[in-house]
Amino acid sequence: MDLPAQLSSLLPAGAVLTGDDMSAYLQDWWGRQTGSALFVTLPKTTEDVAAIVRACANAGHAIVPQGGRTGLTGAGVPGAGDRPPVILSLSRMRSIRKIDAINGSIDVDAGCVLSDVQSAAIAADRLFPVSLGAEGSCQIGGIISTNAGGTNVLRYGTTRENVLGLEVVLPDGMIWNGMKALRKDNSGYALRHMFIGAEGTLGIVTGAVLKLHSLPKAHATAWVGVSDRELALRLLNRLQSCCGERLTTFELMNAEQLASVIAHRPVVASPADAAWHLLIELADMSAPEFLSEMLLAALGAAMNAGEILDAVIAQNGIQRDNFWALRHGTADANRNVGHLLPADISVPVSAVPQFLNTASAAVRNRFPGAQIVVVSHMGDGNVHFGVRFSHRDWSSHDDPGGTEVAVRTIMNDCADALGGSFTAEHGIGRKLADELRTRSDEAGYQSMQRLKKVFDPHGTMNPGCVLREHDQLS
Structure with a gap:
């Protein structure tokens, strides 16, 4: 029995796609990266994933795990080599397994769409703070595997800082159950951190325990125009000093980027005329009037100090949504202009x-x-x-x-x-694997090679992603 037929007998009906049915899974969101695959699998449970991984391991076939395909470095898109891999899409694994509001945790399948997790948290009067432009289509397994950032990192940290536990199918098909909802656990190596940001090269994330936070009851949001980026930095320092951890958002955009967004979404107009623009937001449990007065006072002082040209504070939810539409509209605008x-x-x-x-x-x-x-x-x-x-x-x-x-x-x-990094929140994927090799410390790169060899000795997990395929240790 060939592998597709074997898996069709093990999995629910319609869980194996071949031919033209695979086309949607063979390219990225931008439509710039395309590849080929033997077939696509659509598991519904962790046990289904384990069965697929075992069958592929026994047959010597590589696997490319796939989330919402919103990544920008090609981690979820198969390469175009001589041996097409099997795509394993987690899109059917969308269960919210458990919410513990008192513990501040939510257990979810890896295929859950980020916005659905955010909504489930809000229904329990809690906040899952990871927020990005693709939150309506990206999946939890994908944001964990790339350690996604987004617009709330300033206050809440990256995805890594909001993951308490994981469930992972290892390259031999074993299931590691690390679904603990603990803030403190010193029982050996913190294995979850090996898989966060690993982009499916060490195993396949199938479930996660995510950290929830208190749900802010009030927001104060402003759109601010500044003449240059140095003044934006000075304003950031001012706001951090006077507003503390209430400052959740401080996003900078140049006039050219803003013009592209408005051209793509003309229903939304620019609130200010400036070379540089800032979206600023405060959030906490205070009364809305208190936050607005705090933000108004800070911006007024900045205006008097010559740090800003103009500022508009959102007067209602619609205006706040319009400000955020300008920020979240950048990706679509850049794809089309x-x-x-x-x-x-x-x-x-x-x-x-x-x-x-x-x-x-x-x-x-x-x-x-x-x-x-x-x-x-x-x-x-x-x-x-x-x-x-x-x-x-x-x-x-x-x-x-x-x-x-x-x-x-x-x-x-x-x-x-400047002591920076060539990738902040998009990961390495296939696109930047050469860049990682060129710019990495030698000891660090060799350590990554050794780690890959320990977890995936046969190199079947997302080959060519993160580490170049020919850099796999023999």
């Missing part, structure tokens, strides 16, 4: 203005006709720096691959010079 070469950079918060200055100058010197679009989680030092070409200019490039490498090199060299 020109050809964007994006970078996901992290530098110390204090170095964000310097990075923007040096990177912008280097890009304009090399590619004077390109447009620079910036959106930054400035409060945590993450900069999404995009170099955009018109479709006409891009189609006329003699060496588009060389241009992409040149842009990436400029960005990453500027980040390195």
Whole structure:
């Protein structure tokens, strides 16, 4: 019996896709990365996943785990090599297993969509704080496997800091049950951290215990215009001093990026006229009037000090939603306006203005006709720096691959010079595996190779992702 037939006999009806039925699973969200697969599997339970992994291991077939396919570095998209892998999509594993509001935890399947988990938490008067533009389609297993960041890292940390326990199917098909909802547990190695950010290369996350927080009862949200990024940094320092942990959001965007969003979604207008824009939000359990007065006082002092040009505080939920629509509209706008070469950079918060200055100058010197679009989680030092070409200019490039490498090199060299990272929240995937090898400390890279060898000795788990396939230790 061939492998598809074998798995069809083990799994629920319709859980094995072949031929044209696989097409939706063979490319990323941008439509730029495509690959091939033997077939696609759609398990419904952890035991189904284990059965698939065991069968593939016995047959010597590689597996590419797949979440919502919203990643930007190709971790969930199969390569185009001579031996197509089996795709294992977790999209049918969507159960909310348990909510413990008093403990502040929620147990979920890895295929749960992030927005569904957020809604389940709110129904229990709690908050799951990881929030990103793709939250309506990305899946919990995917955000764990990439250690996703988003717009709330300033206050709540990355996904890693909001995971208490995991359930993982290992490369031989064994199931590791680490679904503990504990804040303190020193019983040996913290194995969950091996799988958070591993992008499916060490095992397949099938379940998670996530940390919940108190649900804020009030928000104060403002859209602020500033003349330059140094003044934005000064405002951040002011707000942290006067508002403390109530400051949950401090997002920076340049005028070019904002114009792209408005052109793509003309129903939403710009609240301010400035070279740089900030989305700022406070949240806590206070009365709304208290937060608004606190934010108004801070922005008033900043205005008097010449740090800001203009500020609009949201007067109701609709206006707040409109501000957030401008921020969350960047991804769709960038996908539809020109050809964007994006970078996901992290530098110390204090170095964000310097990075923007040096990177912008280097890009304009090399590619004077390109447009620079910036959106930054400035409060945590993450900069999404995009170099955009018109479709006409891009189609006329003699060496588009060389241009992409040149842009990436400029960005990453500027980040390195400031003690930064070439990937902040998007992970490595297949796209940046060479970059990881080139820019890693040798001892660190060899340690990753050894770890991969211990967990996945036959190299069947998402080969070519994170570590280059030919770097697998023999």
